[in-house]
Amino acid sequence: MQWFLLSPILALLWVSVAQAEVLVQPDFDANKFSGLWYVVSMASDCKVFLGKKDHLRMSTRTITATAEGDLSVHMEFPGTEGCYQVDAEYLKVGSEGHFRVPTLGYLDVRVVETDYSSFAVVYIYKELEGALSTMVQLYSRTQDVSPQAVKAFKDFYPTVGLPNDMVVTLPKTDSCTRKGKEAP
Template sequence: MRTVGLSLGLALLCLLRARAEDRGVAGLDKSKIAGKWHIIALASDSEGYLQKKDKLKMAMASVTVLGDSDLKVSFAIPTPEGCKKSEAIYKPTGIPGEYYSSDRGNKTVQVLHTDGKTYAVILAFRVKDGKTYRMLRLYSRTREVRPKITALFKKFAREKGFTDKMITMLPSQEECSLDGA
């Protein structure tokens, strides 16, 4: 029985690694995701998000790779009350392209796809009050992305079960940024 369990565990690990390779994140060079990003688009199943999605604007994120493979992610998010800034540390889970943070609620993020230079598609899971919420984000080095990348984001969103009503392309904004990022 122990051999069967070990075999199944190894098969699952190989499947996860193959999925990561299919996503374009196996062997992800973390230094390529470091730096400043614009959050161009979102898709979420959170009721709070769905109620205010038409009022949201483009946010910014800055990713710093820490010495022990952790990622420090700083956010600047425009809100009606002003620019909200926050920071979280994400630790690798052992699955290529997946990180976990317990800052401000339990959150797991997966890099679904990236070209390592200009864009990244990130899926986040957050557990709050016993319920799991999902959010897909399109990160870009610039404020605008090619239509091909927008179409790729929407394809991933639909594959993950997000409807068109859950997807938002965020308008650009200048008033909220990460100083020095």
């Protein structure tokens, strides 16, 4: 009986330790990170994601840094009836490049690696429909991703326990692009 009660506690401690090992981009600069990004590839163990990954298309994020170090993020997702839009505040947690997004259930968002001008690898630990999951997203400034970006993404997602069969490269779409527009 004691082992039955102890197992969930040990699992939570393991998750906390695993998250603590995910480092953020050194000297992260939110102002350089601001602007339009395309989500070109994703990896996740989320059951909802895995059930829909073959039907997903490239989405966008328009990011604006705030004076407090938070990020205002405008997301656009292509759907059958146009673009689904969501606005969220990524609230800074401790170090630069580390955020939480309570309105979306994101418990932990970290910009793991970026060169600011072409790509970013973003780690997300979230709760969806009562289940905890890990997601890694590859952002690109254009719909065509560089080999350097793909390498950074492929080098990172296995380190958080995501295998290749949980990865999708998202097809391009013109239905949710804000080309040339600045963040609101």
